[in-house]
Amino acid sequence: MRVAIGTEPERPGKENEDFAAVLPGAVVVIDGASAPPGLESGCAHSVAWYARTLGGLLAGVVTDPSLTLADALEAGIERVVLAHTDTCDVGNPHSPSATVAVARATGDELEYLVLADTTVLLARSRDEPLAVTDGxxxxxxxxxxxxxxxxxxxxxxxxxxxxxxxxxxxxxxxxxxxFWVAGTDPAAAREAVTGSLPLAEVLSVSVMTDGATRLVDLFGLRTWSGALDLLDEEGPAGLIRRTREAEASDPDGTRWPRAKASDDATVVHWTLPM
Ligand SMILES: [Zn+2]
Structure with a gap:
């Protein structure tokens, strides 16, 4: 499996609340949703804990071919809730949550799942790239x-x-x-955007958090095809570096109004065939 991973926190020294895992034939990316400071979450853990724990638990089941990707995510959410139900108020509406994106090769198919604003970008042999997100x-x-x-x-x-x-x-x-995110309700998994393509038609799969898709979907500095070229030529680190350069050129959001000057950015770029 040829995979390149890049992940960087919003700024040096800040805890990275993204998570990425590569399994045989599968990729999992999670983006922990940071709550505003001072908000009572009812949870003794950090958002990064939630993202990593959900990511690890999902990674543990995602390659099971008897489970759909939604089944796997549902199991992951059930287990992360169990992991802190004794210590935390998991009924609190501000309990940590996360967005999720998964890609998996199963038989002749490349399956994908997206929940909230993560993106799965598929390079295809016959068509333009397909960017799947949950709008x-x-x-x-x-x-x-x-x-x-x-x-x-x-x-x-x-x-x-x-x-x-x-x-x-x-x-x-x-x-x-x-909108639906991974939090404390396993039923959210049923709301994820899912689909599949014939594996033979897929040239690469890039699973990305919204901190890394900004170059395209917020700044408009690259098309999805352009982002793929960048990933093929310079890898995830190149795409994240260009994103940071764009952000640095507009530190107060004059050109590109946005909630955060920068965000945790993660890309897993998986080049097929396996
Ligand atoms: Zn907790």
Whole structure:
């Protein structure tokens, strides 16, 4: 298996809340969702703990061919909840959560799963690259940040307006009409975006956190094809370095308004055939 991994924290010295694992015929990437400082999560652990523990537990089952990728993720979430249900309030809406992306070769198929804003980028022999992501979180950002009136989930628009931005997102987390992440509800696995392609048509699979897809989907400095060229020529480190250069050129978000100047960035670039 020819795989290159790059992962870097948001800034030097900060704990990296991303996680990546490579198994025989499978790749797992997790992006822990950092909560705003001062928010009571009910959890004694860090977001990085959640991302690594979920990632490790998912890695433990993801190569089992009797499980679909959604089954594997469901089992991973069940087990990470069990890992802290005795010590933490797993019913707290701000309990640590994470986005997930998985790719797996099974028989003649390349299967993928994406939950929330991670991306699986597939280079194909016959077609343009296919970038698979789950757009529900991004759509909700647009709705909450540009909200003129109360959303459909909330009958009382005044009560909704009084909530902080964080509370608004929490109100939509793992609910129909909102967005889905790995947190404390294993049923979120059923909401993941999944699919497959004939393995013979796939040239490479790149599994990426949103800190690494910014060069394309936020900054617009590369197309997905351009990002693939960069990955093939310079590897994940090259793509992350270009991302950091772009961020450094716009430190206060004038050109590219964004919540964080930089973010933890992870890419696993898997070149096929195995
Ligand atoms: Zn905990």
């Amino acid at each position: 529900r979180l991004e759509a909700l950002r647009g709705r909450i940040d540009g909200l003129a009136e109360g959303p459909s989930l909330w009958g009382d628009t005044r009560a909704f307006a009084r909530l902080s931005r964080v509370e608004k997102f929490a109100a939509y987390r793992n609910r129909p009409g909102g």
